[in-house]
Amino acid sequence: MTKPYGGSADGLTARQRRQRRIGKRSGYSKFKPLLVQMQEGLCGLCGRRLPEDMSRVEVDHIVRVRDGGTSAIDNLQAVHRSCNQRKG
Numbered sequence: 001m002t003k004p005y006g007g008s009a010d011g012l013t014a015r016q017r018r019q020r021r022i023g024k025r026s027g028y029s030k031f032k033p034l035l036v037q038m039q040e041g042l043c044g045l046c047g048r049r050l051p052e053d054m055s056r057v058e059v060d061h062i063v064r065v066r067d068g069g070t071s072a073i074d075n076l077q078a079v080h081r082s083c084n085q086r087k088g
């Protein structure tokens with residue numbers, strides 16, 4: 001018996017691509033204030049004080065998603081934008 005194939009493999013990819021685009025904009029920024037609070041206002045990479053302006057703070061994955069890291073808050077840290085870029 002062959003399994004019925006929906007033939008929607010391409011449609012699924014398109015949907016995932018759209019979701020990723022939305023996620024990039026709203027994404028983890030909601031965790032920013034909480035992460036900053038948990039880290040007592042210090043950058044997770046350099047340990048210096050983070051700016052109060054949240055638009056200059058970025059959320060970094062401690063373990064990269066491609067290395068098996070999750071997008072749960074315990075795998076995220078607030079960092080300087082410059083530190084995040086240096087890390088790559």
Ligand SMILES: [Zn+2]
Pocket residue numbers: 043044045046047048079080083
């Ligand atoms: Zn930093």
